[in-house]
Amino acid sequence: MPELRVDDPVPGADVFARMAPYVVIACDGERAIGYAFWQRYGANVHVVQLVVDPAARGCGAGRALLEEIRARALAAGCTRWFLYVMRDNLPALRLYGRTGFERALEAWALRIGWPQIDGLAGDGDAVAYTPDPSEEIAIAKRFSLVPELLAAIRARPHITFVALREAAALAGFAALDPTFPRVRPFRVIRTGLARALFEALRPHVDLARPLHVIVEEDRPLVDALLAAGAAVSHELYQLAAPLTVS
Ligand SMILES: CC(C)(COP(=O)(O)OP(=O)(O)OC[C@H]1O[C@@H](n2cnc3c(N)ncnc32)[C@H](O)[C@@H]1OP(=O)(O)O)[C@@H](O)C(=O)NCCC(=O)NCCS
Incomplete structure (x- = not known):
């Protein structure tokens, strides 16, 4: 986690056991010098983690790990792969560029406390509710999400889904992991609805801890959260x- 520069708690042995079938390891002789972890969502592959031992960087291990994932994903019939990278991570950006990745969208990891959320202006009279799994296709379509990804997030322990409805229309969606606590995705059809979506999350979290919120392709929402006092943890690209065969 420190090598990835993320605040996530270091996963326990149970989490590593769940990851194991989707982990590839680069070796120099008997010595492990790097690993990558990937996940499959329908035809989409998410390269979730990629780390090479600092002492072994620049020798092709990162490239080899990506190529192994490519081969496994192609064999599984997948047609697209994606990942998130910090905008200042030049070695990783260079490696991904060489591998054929292109910028798909902008994302921000923000931290915001409940006193700041209390200062957010809200508008409209959206109603919060717990979406039924049968609605996930519609949610995915409305907010440009991969439906299989939503199903996978729902299947994880502790996850809470909340949605907003305005009149009869879907107006917001968030998936909360209260243990971190982190919200990903966090989507609203307009900035003024963010307050209502946070309010829907409020009963599910420890109000003393700041929320980590991942925002994608929504600069106005980022600006509103920053104006309310949120801090940027990371600026990311997807x-x-x-x-395709390399
Ligand atoms: C990103 C990372 C996995 C790359 O691993 P790596 O084994 O060094 O990568 P490779 O040796 O396969 O290098 C691939 C390309 O990147 C280049 N590269 C590697 N390290 C570099 C550096 N420090 N600066 C600039 N370019 C670099 C290599 O020259 C190579 O380019 P080439 O194709 O022109 O030869 C590694 O730097 C790392 O573990 N970083 C910390 C964790 C991290 O940031 N992970 C990615 C999160 S999105």
């Missing part, structure tokens, strides 16, 4: 590419 990179993506069709999966």
Whole structure:
């Protein structure tokens, strides 16, 4: 986690056991010098983690790990792969560029406390509710999400889904992991509805801890959260590419 520069708690052995079938390891002789972890969502592959031992960087291990994932994903019939990278991570950006990835969207990891959320202006009279799994296709379509990804997030322990409805129309959606606590995705059809979506999350979290919120392709929402006092943890790109033989 420190090598990836993320605040996530270091996963326990149970989490590593769940990851294991989708982990590839680069070796120099008997010595492990890097690993990558990927996940499959329908025809989409998410390269979630990629780390090479600092002492072994620049020797092709990162490239080899990506190529192994490519081969496995192609064999599984996948057609697209994507990942998130910090905008200042030049070695990773260079490696991904060489591998064929292109910028798909902008994302921000923000931290915001409940006192700041209390200062957010809200508008409209959206109603919050717990979406039924049968609605996930519609949610995915409305907010440009991969439906299989939503199903996978729902299947994880502790996850809470909340949605907003305005009149009869879907107006917001968030998936909360209260243990971190992190919200990803967090989507609203307009900035003024963010307050209502946070309010829907409020009963599910420890109000003393700041929320980590991942915002994608929504600069006005980022600006509103920053104006309310949120802090940027990371600026990210989502990179993506069709999966083809290299
Ligand atoms: C990003 C990372 C996985 C790259 O691993 P790596 O084994 O060094 O990568 P490779 O040796 O396969 O290098 C691939 C390309 O990147 C280049 N590269 C590697 N390290 C570099 C550096 N420090 N600066 C600039 N370019 C670099 C290589 O020259 C190579 O380019 P080439 O194709 O022109 O030869 C590694 O730097 C790392 O573990 N970083 C910390 C964790 C991290 O940031 N992970 C990615 C999160 S999105």
